Amino acid sequence: MSQERRYSFEFFPAKTEAGHEKLMTVARNLASYQPDFFSCTYGAGGSTRDRTLQTVLQLDGEVKVPTAPHLSCVGDSKAELRALLAHYKDAGIQRIVALRGDLPSGMGMASGELRFANELVEFIRTETGDHFHIEVAAYPEVHPQARSYESDLANFVRKVKAGASSAITQYFFNADSYFYFVERVRKLGVDIPVVPGIMPITNYSKLARFSDACGAEIPRWVRKQLESYGDDVQSIQAFGEQVITEMCEELLQGGAPGLHFYTLNQAEPSLAIWKNLNLPR
Ligand code: FAD
Numbered sequence: 659m660s661q662e663r664r665y666s667f668e669f670f671p672a673k674t675e676a677g678h679e680k681l682m683t684v685a686r687n688l689a690s691y692q693p694d695f696f697s698c699t700y701g702a703g704g705s706t707r708d709r710t711l712q713t714v715l716q717l718d719g720e721v722k723v724p725t726a727p728h729l730s731c732v733g734d735s736k737a738e739l740r741a742l743l744a745h746y747k748d749a750g751i752q753r754i755v756a757l758r759g760d761l762p763s764g765m766g767m768a769s770g771e772l773r774f775a776n777e778l779v780e781f782i783r784t785e786t787g788d789h790f791h792i793e794v795a796a797y798p799e800v801h802p803q804a805r806s807y808e809s810d811l812a813n814f815v816r817k818v819k820a821g822a823s824s825a826i827t828q829y830f831f832n833a834d835s836y837f838y839f840v841e842r843v844r845k846l847g848v849d850i851p852v853v854p855g856i857m858p859i860t861n862y863s864k865l866a867r868f869s870d871a872c873g874a875e876i877p878r879w880v881r882k883q884l885e886s887y888g889d890d891v892q893s894i895q896a897f898g899e900q901v902i903t904e905m906c907e908e909l910l911q912g913g914a915p916g917l918h919f920y921t922l923n924q925a926e927p928s929l930a931i932w933k934n935l936n937l938p939r
Contacts, residue, residue: 664694664853664916665937666726666826669717669923671698671709677923681713682721684925689723691932691939694916695753697726697793702759703733711742715749726793727751729782730759731772736781739772743785753791755826756782756817776813779820794818796825796852798839799832802873811839815846824850826918829857829874831901833908851915856906858919858927859884859898861891895927903934910935 667688672678685696696717700710710727718725727746731739746754758775772778779792794817797810804810814825830836840852857874859865862884869876876884880901887893906917917937919928 662915663910664851665932666693666695666697666853666916666918667921667928668697668699668855668918669713669921671706671713672923673709678713681923682716684921684923685717685721685723687925688921688929689721691929691937693723695724695726696721697728697753697755697918700728700730700757700759702730702757702761704738705762707738707742711745714746714751718749718751724753725751726753726755726791728755728757729778730757731775731778731781732759732761732770734770734772736771739778739781740785743782743790747786747789752789753793754782755793755795756822757795774813774816776816776820779817779822783821791823792821794822794825796827796839796843797873798827798830798835799873799875801828802871811842811846814843815848818843818848818850822850824915825852827852827855828872829855829920831877831880831905832875833905833912836909836914837912853916853918854906854909854914855918855920856902856928856931858902858921858931860895860922860924860927862887862894899927899930899934903931906931906935 669681672681698710698713698717700706714725714727717723729742756775756778772781775794779794782790782792796814800807800810827836836854866876883897884894921928
């Protein structure tokens with residue numbers, strides 16, 4: 659695997675036994691491409707606490723790819739976070755993705771003791787020193803709740819100052835937004851790697867809904883083309899693969915320090931892009 663660039667695959671913990679078995683099959687397949695790490699999401703408020711823990715330990719221990727748990731602070735007490743950190747540290751986990759999280763509607767905002775991701779990063783450093791490589795989230799197209807571009811940048815810098823080691827971006831379909839974000843944070847003295855998060859396009863209606871919620875803009879020409887395919891899944895996937903492959907080429911040629919694939923627990927859409935890019939195996 660390339661020293662300079664890092665490649666990773668993200669999963670979510672499955673809800674059912676069958677889903678979990680499928681996830682493990684997908685992970686074993688992706689493991690054969692020797693990614694630098696896997697990561698596994700965490701339901702804010704602790705809704706997936708046990709499933710995330712179990713999935714991380716299995717991916718790391720049995721599938722044998724270093725695996726980073728996501729950890730979010732809204733809705734979890736310091737005692738709960740401390741217990742999870744100790745568990746991961748004892749199990750030899752070395753990387754963590756530290757997030758604020760989004761509480762499911764109805765759970766309220768103020769149930770956790772830590773309000774923002776920078777406070778979680780600080781907490782992890784206080785509790786565990788330099789043990790973990792801490793990833794944080796970055797938003798080239800601006801986090802939907804941010805007051806402004808500048809305040810979101812300031813927040814990103816706060817997370818880095820609190821001790822983040824590197825960052826993974828929210829997905830986007832516009833490489834310029836990534837390059838501009840990196841240029842701006844470099845000018846603010848941030849020198850940690852900012853790795854683009856890549857969302858393969860497989861299902862237009864789900865993607866449109868999700869993108870609205872997380873503030874990722876689907877360019878009009880991509881939207882119009884995807885809409886024109888209707889239920890023709892093959893055409894959607896073929897076009898999506900081409901668009902994302904070309905964007906990844908542009909990102910890597912422009913100096914992106916790797917790629918992080920949001921797999922949604924499927925191997926093929928990410929692997930198709932991986933193969934098109936001739937990434938190292
Ligand atoms: P923060 O960095 O805390 O920022 C949240 C918002 O608050 C921003 O608008 C920021 O500008 C603002 N802000 C920060 N500090 C302050 C302050 N002091 N005063 C006022 N405003 C402030 N969600 C999950 O629930 N589970 C997951 O596993 C998960 N994994 C993710 C992985 C990646 C790579 C990414 C990009 C996102 C992930 N998310 C996950 C989604 C994430 O939790 C949401 O985007 C969430 O809304 C913000 O989390 P954050 O860590 O970026 O928050």
